[in-house]
Amino acid sequence: MADTLLSIRGLTKAYPGVVANDDVSFDIMKGEIHALLGENGAGKSTLVKMIFGLVKPDKGEMLLDGAAYAPGKPSDARLSGVAMVFQHFSLFDALDVAENVALGMETPPPMRDLARQIKEVSETYGLPLDPYRVVGTLSAGERQRVEIIRCLLQNPRLLIMDEPTSVLTPQEVDILFETLRKLKSEGTSILYISHKLEEIRTLCDEATILRLGKKVGTCTPREVTARQMAEMMVGSSFLTPEPKATEKGAVLLKCDKLSMPAPGAFGTPLREISLEVRAGEVLGIGGVAGNGQDELLMALSGERLAPKGAIWFKGGDISRDGPMKRRDAGLLSGPEERLGHAAAPNMSLTENAVLTGARRKGLVSNGFIDWGKAKGFAEEVIARFDVRTPGPGVAARALSGGNLQKYVVGREILQAPDVFVVNQPTWGVDAAAAAAIRQALLDLAAKGAAIICISQDLDELMEISDRFGALNEGRLSPTRAVAELDIEKIGLMMGGAHDMEVAHVDG
Amino acid sequence: MIRLEKRPNPSRLWTALTPVLAVVLTMLVGGIMFALLGKPPLEAIRTIFWDPLFHPQFAGYSRPQLLVKAGPLILIAIGLSVGFRAGIWNIGAEGQYIMGAVCGAAVGLAFYPADTWLLFPLMAIAGALGGWAWAMIPAFLKTRFGTNEILVSLMLVYVAENILASASAGWLRNPEGMGFPGSRNFKQWASVYNDELVINTGMHWGVVAAFIAVIAAYVLMARHIQGFNIRLTGEAPRAARFSGVSPARIIFLCLGISGALAGMAGLFEVTGPAGQISIDFNSGYGFTAIIVAFLGRLNPFGILLAGLLMALTYIGGELAQLMLGLPGASIQLFQGMLLFFLLATDVFTNYRVRLTGREVA
Numbered sequence A: 001m002a003d004t005l006l007s008i009r010g011l012t013k014a015y016p017g018v019v020a021n022d023d024v025s026f027d028i029m030k031g032e033i034h035a036l037l038g039e040n041g042a043g044k045s046t047l048v049k050m051i052f053g054l055v056k057p058d059k060g061e062m063l064l065d066g067a068a069y070a071p072g073k074p075s076d077a078r079l080s081g082v083a084m085v086f087q088h089f090s091l092f093d094a095l096d097v098a099e100n101v102a103l104g105m106e107t108p109p110p111m112r113d114l115a116r117q118i119k120e121v122s123e124t125y126g127l128p129l130d131p132y133r134v135v136g137t138l139s140a141g142e143r144q145r146v147e148i149i150r151c152l153l154q155n156p157r158l159l160i161m162d163e164p165t166s167v168l169t170p171q172e173v174d175i176l177f178e179t180l181r182k183l184k185s186e187g188t189s190i191l192y193i194s195h196k197l198e199e200i201r202t203l204c205d206e207a208t209i210l211r212l213g214k215k216v217g218t219c220t221p222r223e224v225t226a227r228q229m230a231e232m233m234v235g236s237s238f239l240t241p242e243p244k245a246t247e248k249g250a251v252l253l254k255c256d257k258l259s260m261p262a263p264g265a266f267g268t269p270l271r272e273i274s275l276e277v278r279a280g281e282v283l284g285i286g287g288v289a290g291n292g293q294d295e296l297l298m299a300l301s302g303e304r305l306a307p308k309g310a311i312w313f314k315g316g317d318i319s320r321d322g323p324m325k326r327r328d329a330g331l332l333s334g335p336e337e338r339l340g341h342a343a344a345p346n347m348s349l350t351e352n353a354v355l356t357g358a359r360r361k362g363l364v365s366n367g368f369i370d371w372g373k374a375k376g377f378a379e380e381v382i383a384r385f386d387v388r389t390p391g392p393g394v395a396a397r398a399l400s401g402g403n404l405q406k407y408v409v410g411r412e413i414l415q416a417p418d419v420f421v422v423n424q425p426t427w428g429v430d431a432a433a434a435a436a437i438r439q440a441l442l443d444l445a446a447k448g449a450a451i452i453c454i455s456q457d458l459d460e461l462m463e464i465s466d467r468f469g470a471l472n473e474g475r476l477s478p479t480r481a482v483a484e485l486d487i488e489k490i491g492l493m494m495g496g497a498h499d500m501e502v503a504h505v506d507g
Numbered sequence B: 001m002i003r004l005e006k007r008p009n010p011s012r013l014w015t016a017l018t019p020v021l022a023v024v025l026t027m028l029v030g031g032i033m034f035a036l037l038g039k040p041p042l043e044a045i046r047t048i049f050w051d052p053l054f055h056p057q058f059a060g061y062s063r064p065q066l067l068v069k070a071g072p073l074i075l076i077a078i079g080l081s082v083g084f085r086a087g088i089w090n091i092g093a094e095g096q097y098i099m100g101a102v103c104g105a106a107v108g109l110a111f112y113p114a115d116t117w118l119l120f121p122l123m124a125i126a127g128a129l130g131g132w133a134w135a136m137i138p139a140f141l142k143t144r145f146g147t148n149e150i151l152v153s154l155m156l157v158y159v160a161e162n163i164l165a166s167a168s169a170g171w172l173r174n175p176e177g178m179g180f181p182g183s184r185n186f187k188q189w190a191s192v193y194n195d196e197l198v199i200n201t202g203m204h205w206g207v208v209a210a211f212i213a214v215i216a217a218y219v220l221m222a223r224h225i226q227g228f229n230i231r232l233t234g235e236a237p238r239a240a241r242f243s244g245v246s247p248a249r250i251i252f253l254c255l256g257i258s259g260a261l262a263g264m265a266g267l268f269e270v271t272g273p274a275g276q277i278s279i280d281f282n283s284g285y286g287f288t289a290i291i292v293a294f295l296g297r298l299n300p301f302g303i304l305l306a307g308l309l310m311a312l313t314y315i316g317g318e319l320a321q322l323m324l325g326l327p328g329a330s331i332q333l334f335q336g337m338l339l340f341f342l343l344a345t346d347v348f349t350n351y352r353v354r355l356t357g358r359e360v361a
Helices: A044-051 A074-077 A097-103 A111-124 A140-152 A170-185 A197-203 A227-233 A293-301 A323-329 A350-356 A371-384 A402-412 A431-446 A458-464 A486-497 B012-034 B041-049 B059-085 B093-111 B119-145 B151-169 B207-222 B224-236 B237-241 B246-272 B283-295 B300-324 B326-347
Strands: A004-015 A019-028 A034-036 A059-065 A082-085 A156-163 A189-193 A208-210 A213-217 A250-261 A271-276 A282-286 A311-313 A331-334 A420-423 A450-454 A467-472 B002-007 B350-356
Touching: A004 A044, A019 A034, A019 A059, A019 A189, A019 A208, A019 B246, A034 A044, A034 A170, A034 A197, A034 A227, A034 B093, A044 A156, A044 A189, A059 A082, A074 A082, A074 A371, A082 A140, A082 B093, A097 A140, A097 B012, A111 A140, A111 B119, A140 B207, A140 B237, A156 A197, A156 A227, A170 A486, A197 A227, A208 A311, A213 A227, A213 A311, A227 B093, A227 B350, A250 A293, A250 A350, A250 A420, A250 A450, A271 A293, A271 B246, A282 A431, A282 A458, A282 A486, A293 A420, A323 A331, A323 B237, A331 A402, A331 B326, A350 A371, A350 A402, A350 B224, A350 B237, A371 B012, A420 A431, A431 A450, A431 A458, A467 A486, B012 B041, B012 B207, B012 B326, B041 B300, B059 B119, B059 B207, B059 B224, B059 B283, B093 B151, B093 B283, B119 B151, B119 B246, B207 B224, B207 B246, B207 B300, B224 B237, B224 B246, B237 B246, B246 B283, B283 B300, B283 B326
Parallel strands: A019 A213, A034 A189, A034 A208, A082 A156, A156 A189, A282 A450, A282 A467, A331 A420, A420 A450
Antiparallel strands: A004 A019, A004 A059, A208 A213, A250 A271, A250 A311, B002 B350
């Protein structure tokens, strides 16, 4: 017992209508990397917030190094040696790294000393970072380093990391893992929250699994398979989608040097994107967020019109056609942002069915909407994609992220597209639902549709894609068959080192 | 502590209840205001809300006025509500109303003294076109140069007022009017006079048009795909673009509808209750209609009721000025309060109020 750092005993926290944590107990040892696993809504964030002093438990207690530990606010937690790196960064773009770090401190040392400390820490832990760089110019990975260094300057005994790898390239993930292992060797404990099971297997010593607010199991990740962990998370076994080796048909959608200016100050221009996707094929497009994913989707959906001759669908130039014309022709799309882009938050599911299904599903005749038919279509999507909702009259914003995602993806799939372009189809969706969505995409491809799946989840892309390309600063790497790729090559493609470009110039 | 919690679904109960609550609060605070002005509050409120309809002496005159005043308010507000649903803020209905009246009257006067029933419909169309054209200016500037339609449409009200002044003093002046400003009086020109259709009801063609507009707007917004697109644009502009709705088309459509309806309201007014183009022919209907549109929750039938209520405060306000000597500004303040309370109570439709104690450690 002497080497237990944090002992959690019977923590319970209820919110109106839902018990977020129900009698959760586990121990984190000194120098241990402990994984906290669970689907969305399993209670991970609530638990972590209690440890970090953001939320007070209703019941239960925590012992830190054998002494009672009940942080009233995050600064109490920090004083006790608990630090946290959040999934969403709180940094000021206009300030430099050192200034940002100083802002988070109670009594910041003089700037020059702080800059020196930052440099020291960053060198010690292999996280290269220039304290005088302005944060606005940093990549997502570098911003995360700022947050990590901010924590490390406090010499924490326990470091909490919330989904740290979701914004990183594989190379950056490797660097992060090196840092975490070094911290561990120095005796720092790490509570690592993630749903990426392979990562947990390579990094973590112990795992605690939560489901619906309860602890449902512990395991030693190295000794079980990812699938076993996933099943513990979900509570039942689920099907791993299996790509079917179908004959690939004719080219359905083709981009020929598609270039477009950035849509706004924070957008990314598209630069000479060329791609082809055939009937029955899934083309996976990876890349770190903000490298043109949204812009590519808008160019393909027709929300922004491309220059003439850039986009070809079934042999015809559709570059100047708007979304309705493209939908009529059979090119459908699903944007990343569910609320406000794929669906109107305050409108009902029935109304949101009309949003894209109006014409292909014949919900409108002579300009008048057939609300009965629209409701029928909404109910069909709800039933076929297992959307948990009281009914089609509910506003889209009332659905949980995963359920709404099933709804908006299902809405397009049930319209039987010839080509379906989707961005982040399983973002924020629990494992079972994600598997169902992936399976639906594969089924669609098996029926002869071509699919372009843009995603930041590499595991997902490897699982369902036939070919893979990566976006980097608005450029698309040459696409390669997934079978000939390994994680190293993918990382290089994502990082923009197009070593294979030469061979494909004439494509 | 008081905390606002977002409701997952907008509350239907509160959507219906807020206008009532706003009216009650306006009466309360208005009453306090009247009391501070040294007027008996209860009597003032009774004079505004009750006497116009039921006073033994005045009701005979003021009851038909209800529809006369409500007609243009409803007609304009219906048009505005369509745009407001799309997030297009046409504040310049007053200008479109004036331009409709001027254009319609000009077309009619060009044929003076023709005696054909065809002329009145022609004038109505000209009036609608005048208001429409005036609204196309902010629409064009917005779609082409990204200008703000609120400012442009509002500025154009003052331009329209100047055009109205020049018309009544110059190019539309009654040649037989002995040099007085103001056009020929339509009340003395039977074939175009927009008289009461049923005696002593105040019902003229403008009121009929308003009722038709209410029904048409309901059908448009609830059943037609264009109405759906308008709502979608207002709710989620990005989702609208994703759906394939062209923002520019919605801007032209919405400003066009509101401009045409305001213009038509102007024409019905000038050929009916007002009788002639004069410098002060416009009486702020275009601005009051904004309040009516919101008071009616941008819902056509709500607007119908709100228009009647607003007309009542107009007539009652005049009556209160006459009988209690209340200043005219206090009546306007009273109407403003109504909008203020409506917007304030609106928070309950989307939010739930929670009283929270301090969290227990």
